[in-house]
Amino acid sequence: MSATLLQVEGLVTEYGPVRAVDGVDLSVSEGAVTAVLGANGAGKTTLLRTISGLVRPRSGTVELEGRSLKGLAVERIVRLGVAHVPEGRGVITELTTEENLALGGLWRGRGAMPVEEVYELFPPLRERRRQPAGSLSGGERQMLSIGRALVARPRVLLLDEPSLGLAPLVSREIMELVRRMAAERSVAVLLVEQNARSALAVADRGVVLNLGRIVAEGDASDLIADEDLRRAYLGF
Numbered sequence: 001m002s003a004t005l006l007q008v009e010g011l012v013t014e015y016g017p018v019r020a021v022d023g024v025d026l027s028v029s030e031g032a033v034t035a036v037l038g039a040n041g042a043g044k045t046t047l048l049r050t051i052s053g054l055v056r057p058r059s060g061t062v063e064l065e066g067r068s069l070k071g072l073a074v075e076r077i078v079r080l081g082v083a084h085v086p087e088g089r090g091v092i093t094e095l096t097t098e099e100n101l102a103l104g105g106l107w108r109g110r111g112a113m114p115v116e117e118v119y120e121l122f123p124p125l126r127e128r129r130r131q132p133a134g135s136l137s138g139g140e141r142q143m144l145s146i147g148r149a150l151v152a153r154p155r156v157l158l159l160d161e162p163s164l165g166l167a168p169l170v171s172r173e174i175m176e177l178v179r180r181m182a183a184e185r186s187v188a189v190l191l192v193e194q195n196a197r198s199a200l201a202v203a204d205r206g207v208v209l210n211l212g213r214i215v216a217e218g219d220a221s222d223l224i225a226d227e228d229l230r231r232a233y234l235g236f
Helices: 045-052 074-081 097-103 114-119 123-127 138-151 168-185 196-202 219-224 226-234
Strands: 006-017 016-027 035-039 059-064 082-086 156-160 188-192 205-210 213-219
Touching: 006 045, 006 188, 016 035, 016 045, 016 188, 016 213, 035 045, 035 123, 035 168, 035 196, 045 082, 045 156, 045 188, 082 138, 097 114, 097 138, 114 123, 114 138, 114 168, 114 188, 123 138, 138 156, 138 168, 138 226, 156 168, 168 188, 168 196, 196 219, 196 226, 205 226, 213 219, 219 226
Parallel strands: 035 188, 035 205, 082 156, 156 188
Antiparallel strands: 006 016, 006 059, 205 213
């Protein structure tokens, strides 16, 4: 049985009077993909931002292998093994592919993953290593964003909408890469995705958020099979 790497309990995050995350409990295991699903405004992005330290929770706990991350600086959380790929493929367009990847290791020092290992996982990036990131396709930029996070050798990878704006074929390719990366690198992946069908196709487990609360959770196959749940919250 795979070890639990990330444990979240009773997490509450507020923006003024709005409770964006409301008492969330979840766990993510080594080598597994857990999909976080729900409509816009359900609290999915805020959940990732709270785990990675970009937003401070009002209450609750976030633990990495039993160690509390609450109150730690973002760079400290990265060093401990949590990497966050935000929505929007935030590469630095003026830098080359290789320079962008090198940035991922800044806070890891000698513990960073060699760039060559990223090229083995994402071969198209090797061919574009000396090109400005701004010249890459949408799918290649997403590979670069994920690859840059992997350079930090995360134990937990937080992915926010990795298929957003991509053609269906490219989206499927990215999702399969996420699945393979989790299994081969023993990384725990917490995947936020608007396309519930594609996310559940590669996930081991899923949680469904509505107005900041978990309204359903379970094995991905069980969530796909629940027609009432799909109609009410997942849109397919």
